[in-house]
Amino acid sequence: MNKAKYFAAETWASLRKNIILAVAAIAVVAVSLGILGLVVMGWNMFSNMIKNAERKVGEVDIYLSDLTSAEELQTIEAFLVSIPEVDAKSVYYKSKDEALAEFKERFKDQPELWEYIDENPLPNSYELMTKDPKDVGMVVGRIGNEAPYRERIEDIKSASSAIEKLENIFDKFRQIGIVAVISLAIIAILLVSVTIQVAIFARRREVGIMKLVGATNWFIRWPFILEGILEGLVGSFIAILVALSVKVWILDKLMENLHFLRLSLSSGLLLVLIPCILVGGVIIGALGSAYSLGRFLEV
Amino acid sequence: MYKGNVYALEDITLDIEKGEFAFLVGPSGSGKTTFIKLLIKEEEPTSGQIYIADANINQLRKWKVPYLRRKIGCVFQDFKLLPHKTVFQNVAYAMEVTGKSHRLIEQQVPEVLKLVGLGHKLDAFPDELSGGEQQRVAIARAFINRPPILLADEPTGNVDPSLGAGIVRLLEKINSTGTTVIVATHDKAIVDNFRKRVIALENGRIIRDQDRGVYGYE
Numbered sequence: 001m002n003k004a005k006y007f008a009a010e011t012w013a014s015l016r017k018n019i020i021l022a023v024a025a026i027a028v029v030a031v032s033l034g035i036l037g038l039v040v041m042g043w044n045m046f047s048n049m050i051k052n053a054e055r056k057v058g059e060v061d062i063y064l065s066d067l068t069s070a071e072e073l074q075t076i077e078a079f080l081v082s083i084p085e086v087d088a089k090s091v092y093y094k095s096k097d098e099a100l101a102e103f104k105e106r107f108k109d110q111p112e113l114w115e116y117i118d119e120n121p122l123p124n125s126y127e128l129m130t131k132d133p134k135d136v137g138m139v140v141g142r143i144g145n146e147a148p149y150r151e152r153i154e155d156i157k158s159a160s161s162a163i164e165k166l167e168n169i170f171d172k173f174r175q176i177g178i179v180a181v182i183s184l185a186i187i188a189i190l191l192v193s194v195t196i197q198v199a200i201f202a203r204r205r206e207v208g209i210m211k212l213v214g215a216t217n218w219f220i221r222w223p224f225i226l227e228g229i230l231e232g233l234v235g236s237f238i239a240i241l242v243a244l245s246v247k248v249w250i251l252d253k254l255m256e257n258l259h260f261l262r263l264s265l266s267s268g269l270l271l272v273l274i275p276c277i278l279v280g281g282v283i284i285g286a287l288g289s290a291y292s293l294g295r296f297l298e299v
Numbered sequence: 300m301y302k303g304n305v306y307a308l309e310d311i312t313l314d315i316e317k318g319e320f321a322f323l324v325g326p327s328g329s330g331k332t333t334f335i336k337l338l339i340k341e342e343e344p345t346s347g348q349i350y351i352a353d354a355n356i357n358q359l360r361k362w363k364v365p366y367l368r369r370k371i372g373c374v375f376q377d378f379k380l381l382p383h384k385t386v387f388q389n390v391a392y393a394m395e396v397t398g399k400s401h402r403l404i405e406q407q408v409p410e411v412l413k414l415v416g417l418g419h420k421l422d423a424f425p426d427e428l429s430g431g432e433q434q435r436v437a438i439a440r441a442f443i444n445r446p447p448i449l450l451a452d453e454p455t456g457n458v459d460p461s462l463g464a465g466i467v468r469l470l471e472k473i474n475s476t477g478t479t480v481i482v483a484t485h486d487k488a489i490v491d492n493f494r495k496r497v498i499a500l501e502n503g504r505i506i507r508d509q510d511r512g513v514y515g516y517e
Contacts, residue, residue, distance in 0.1 A: 006395055017383055209379045212341060213440065214369035215396040216362070 010223035011230065018202070022231055025195040029235025029284060030242070032188030033277050036181060037243035040273055041251065041265060043177040048264045050170040058087075058133040060140060061157045062126040066096070068152040073124075075148045080128055085139050090129035096122045123154060185280070192288035196228055200292050207297065217297045224289045232285025236277045243273070307333040309503045311347070315481065317447070320474045322490050323483040324514055325500035331483035332376060334500070335450045338481075339371055340364050351448070369397055372441030372478075374451040378433045380425040380440075386412065387421040390440045397444060407443065415439045415469060431458035438469065448479045455486050463489055487514040 015022050062080070064073075073093070081088045094102075099122040100114075107113045130139050136158045143156055200207070210220050247265070255263045308330040315321055323331050336342040337349060340356060349356050351367070359367060380389050390408045412418055415435040425433055434457055441449055451470060455463035467482065467489050474480040484490060490497060490513060497512030498505060507515060 003398065005401075013383070206381050206383070209381055210392070210396070211365070212339065212368065212373065212375070212379060213393050213396060214365045215392075216365045219365075219396050 007222045007226060011226040014223055014227055015230065021195060021198060021202075022227070025192055025228075025231040025285075025288075026235040026238070028191040028195055029188065029232050029281050030238035032184055032191065033236050033239035033280055033284075034242040036184045036188070036280070037239055037273060037277055038246055039177065039180050039184065041243065041247060041269070043174075043181070044266055044269050045251065045263050046170070046173055046177070048266060050174075058130045058136060059158065060128050060130065060136060060143070062128075062143060062153055063123040063155040063157070064125060065152045065154050066123065068124065068149070072149045072152055076152070077126065079147055080126060080143070083139060083142060085130050085132065085135040087129045087131050090127075092127045094125050094127055096120050096124045099123070099125065188280075189284050189288060192228070192232070192284050193291050196224070196231075196285075196289045197292035200224065200289070207293075211297070220297065221290065221293055224293055225286050228285035228287075228289030229282050230285070232281035232283070232288075233278065235285075236281025239277050239281070240274055243277070244270075306345075306503050308337070308344075308500075311503075311505060313498065313505065313508060315479065317479055318474070318477055319496060320471065320480045321482070321496040321498055322493070322512075323481060323498050323500065324485060324490055326485060328502075329500040330503040331485075331500060332452055333503075335373065335452050335481070335483055338448075338450060339368050339373055365396070369393075369444060370446050370448065372444065372446040372449040374434070374437045374441045374449075374454050376452040376456065378425070378437040380433055380436055382425055385422050385424055386417060386428070386436050389425070389436055390443050393440045393443050408439075411439045411443050412436075431462050434458055434466065438466065442473055442478075445476075446478065449473060449481070451480070451482045453484055453486075454482060455484060455489055460488070464492065467493055490514040 062076075064076075068076075077091065077093065080086060080091050097120065100120045103122065104114050130136050140156050140158050143153070144150070147153060207220055211217075247270075251263075251265065255265075311334070323334060325331055333342060337344055338351065338356075340359065344357065351371075356367060381392060384392065387408055390412060391404045394404045394408070409418060409421060412421060415438055417432060417435055417439070420428065420432065425436070428436065434454060438451070438454065441451070449470070454466050454470065458466060463486060470480050470482060471493070494511045494513075496510050497507065497514070499507040499512075499515060
C-alpha cells in the first residue's frame with residue numbers, strides 16, 4: 001500500500017515534469033489506435049458489403065415451363081438438392097402466383113404495369129444459392145447439361161461474370177486490410193517505445209543514481225511502466241472518441257444515404273473494438289516503457 | 300582494467316576492519332575513485348577478489364547488488380543527487396527503496412538533515428544549494444539507513460576549507476556509532492589533522508599504509 005502510493009506519486013510527478021513528451025506519447029497512441037479503429041470499421045463495412053454482394057452473386061434462378069408436372073418437379077428438385085456445390089437448404093420453389101405477388105409488391109407504385117394483366121405471364125421457378133459464389137458458373141453448366149427433364153427448363157439465370165471479377169478485387173481488399181492493421185499495430189508499438197525511450201534517455205542519469213542508492217530494477221521500473229500505461233490509456237480513450245465520432249458523423253450518414261450499397265457495421269463490432277483499443281493502449285504503453293528501460297538499468 | 304595495459308588499480312591487498320576509520324589518499328588519477336566504485340560494484344575487477352563482511356562480492360548475483368548497496372552508504376564525488384527531487388525527497392529516496400514506512404521516513408529524514416545542518420532547507424532543490432550544502436545532502440542520504448559501511452569520495456572537495464573539517468568531524472561522529480568509514484581525499488590539511496589510518500595510493504598501487512598517519516605527499 002505504502003509502495004503503491006509512492007509509485008503513484010512518482011508517476012504523477014514524472015508525467016508533470018515531462019509533459020511535452022507525455023503529450024507526444026499520448027498523441028502517438030491516439031493516432032495509431034485511432035487509425036487502427038477506423039481501418040477496422042472500414043474493413044468491416046467493406047466485408048459486410050462484399051458478403052451482401054456475394055449473397056446475390058451465389059444466386060441461381062431456374063425458370064420452368066408451365067407444362068411441368070408434379071412428378072417432374074420432384075425429380076428436378078431432388079437433382080438440384082443433390083448437387084454438392086448447392087446449398088441444399090436454399091433450394092426454393094417459387095410458384096408463378098408467388099412470383100406475381102412479388103412483382104405486384106415491388107411495383108406497387110406503378111399499378112399500370114400489372115393492373116390489366118389477365119393471365120399470369122410469370123413462370124414457376126426454382127431459386128437456389130451455391131455454397132461458394134465461385135461455383136455459380138459450374139452449377140449453371142451442370143444444371144443445363146445434366147438435369148432431368150431438361151426440356152421443361154426454359155431458362156437459367158445467374159449473376160454475371162463481371163460480379164465474379166468484383167469479388168476477386170474485394171478479396172485483394174481484404175488482404176490489404178489485414179496487412180494494414182498489422183503494420184499499424186507494429187508502428188504504434190515502435191513509436192511509443194521510441195517516445196518513451198526519449199523520455200527515459202533524458203533521465204538516464206537519474207536512473208543510474210537510483211541504482212547506486214540501492215534501488216532494485218523493479219522499484220525503478222514501476223513508475224515508468226505506470227506512466228506508459230497511463231499514457232496508453234489516455235491515448236486509447238482519445239482514439240475511441242475519434243473512432244466513435246467518425247462513426248456517428250460520417251459512417252452512419254453514409255449508410256443512410258447510400259443504402260443501395262448495403263453498407264453496415266456488424267452489430268457487435270464496437271463492443272469488441274472499444275475494449276481491444278483500450279487493452280491495446282495499455283499493452284503498447286507498458287511494453288513500450290518496459291522495453292525502453294532495459295538498456296538503462298545496467299549499472 | 301581500462302584501455303591498453305593501463306590499470307586504474309593494480310596489486311591491491313588490504314584489510315579494513317569493522318568500525319575502522321581510514322583515509323584513502325593520493326593525487327588525482329591514483330585510483331581512489333575506482334577503489335570506491337569496486338566496493339559498490341559500480342565497476343568489476345578484471346582479476347582479484349573483494350570480500351565484504353566475509354562475502355565475496357565478485358560472486359554476488361546481479362539481483363542482489365541493490366541489497367549490497369543498501370548496506371554501504373556512499374557519498375559520491377559528484378554527489379549524484381536527483382535533480383527533480385527536493386532535499387527531503389533525495390534523502391527519503393534511499394529509505395523508500397528499502398520499503399521503509401512513510402511514518403518512519405517523515406520522522407527520520409528531517410532528523411538526519413538537521414544533523415548535517417540542513418534542517419531549514421528540506422524543500423530546496425539541489426540546484427538551489429551551494430556545493431557544500433549538496434555535499435551534506437549526499438552525506439545525509441548515505442547515512443540515513445545507518446549502513447555498516449560508509450564510503451566518501453572527496454567529501455571536502457567542494458566545500459569551503461573551514462567547513463571541510465566540520466564534514467570530517469561529522470563522519471567521525473558517524474564512525475563512533477560503529478560504522479566503518481573510508482574517506483578518499485587529497486586534502487592534506489584534513490588528513491594531517493585527524494590522524495587516522497592512511498592508505499596512500501599512487502598510480503594504482505599502495506605505496507604506504509599506516510595507522511595514525513599523515514598525508515605524506517608534497
